[in-house]
Amino acid sequence: xxxxxxxxxxxxxxxxxxxxxxxxxxxxxxxxxxxxxxxxxxxxxxxxxxxxxxxxxxxxxxxxxxxxxxxxxxxxxxxxxxxxxxxxxxxxxxxxxxxxxxxxxxxxxxxxxxxxxxxxxxxxxxxxx
Amino acid sequence: xxxxxxxxxxxxxxxxxxxxxxxxxxxxxxxxxxxxxxxxxxxxxxxxxxxxxxxxxxxxxxxxxxxxxxxxxxxxxxxxxxxxxxxxxxxxxxxxxxx
Numbered sequence: 466x467x468x469x470x471x472x473x474x475x476x477x478x479x480x481x482x483x484x485x486x487x488x489x490x491x492x493x494x495x496x497x498x499x500x501x502x503x504x505x506x507x508x509x510x511x512x513x514x515x516x517x518x519x520x521x522x523x524x525x526x527x528x529x530x531x532x533x534x535x536x537x538x539x540x541x542x543x544x545x546x547x548x549x550x551x552x553x554x555x556x557x558x559x560x561x562x563x564x565x566x567x568x569x570x571x572x573x574x575x576x577x578x579x580x581x582x583x584x585x586x587x588x589x590x591x592x593x594x
Numbered sequence: 595x596x597x598x599x600x601x602x603x604x605x606x607x608x609x610x611x612x613x614x615x616x617x618x619x620x621x622x623x624x625x626x627x628x629x630x631x632x633x634x635x636x637x638x639x640x641x642x643x644x645x646x647x648x649x650x651x652x653x654x655x656x657x658x659x660x661x662x663x664x665x666x667x668x669x670x671x672x673x674x675x676x677x678x679x680x681x682x683x684x685x686x687x688x689x690x691x692x693x
Contacts (some may be wrong), residue, residue: 485605487605489627490600490626517605518604518627518630521629524663525625526662527661527662530659532660534603538662561604562604562637563634563635563666570662
């Protein structure tokens with residue numbers, strides 16, 4: 466996209482994607498990732514939030530050969546290349562599942578739910594998966 | 595009787611209800627997102643530990659591996675593969691799925 470096009474088209478909005486489902490059991494996690502990648506082409510200000518079972522999307526060491534499904538977890542590591550760098554994980558969700566940030570495959574910011582509430586308030590668009 | 599649970603215990607009460615209905619000597623097999631109930635140090639670990647006093651808790655290993663949690667399973671949970679799943683079904687008079 467040229468600078469000129471950016472100037473004409475160009476409001477940058479704050480987009481938040483809320484991820485609350487575990488991968489593989491339902492299609493939500495993969496669909497969210499697809500939308501994030503498509504959205505990345507529009508050069509918006511994107512934040513990803515992982516709440517509840519959504520934190521399971523980011524666990525290290527996923528090996529899906531045994532269940533005949535594609536392991537899409539490496540894609541989270543590629544988000545950086547699309548300038549999607551703001552990943553926030555619920556501190557409470559991790560703790561309830563016996564996980565820590567060390568169990569996750571990407572660098573994230575672990576934040577309290579109360580803080581996430583405020584961050585969501587500041588967004589222009591919130592998409593929930 | 596064999597009971598299967600395929601939902602995460604953190605987002606559904608399927609496991610809770612299953613454990614209430616599973617009588618002594620039954621087997622509860624965790625599959626798909628149900629395997630997250632096998633995590634040690636989680637908020638449901640205590641529930642599982644208590645259930646192990648009366649029922650056998652098993653989990654499908656390929657589902658644990660897919661989700662990156664195979665090395666976080668609490669002690670006392672029986673791990674089975676797909677043929678082990680079939681064996682469990684064949685060994686029992688009936689099977690029910692808690693969805």
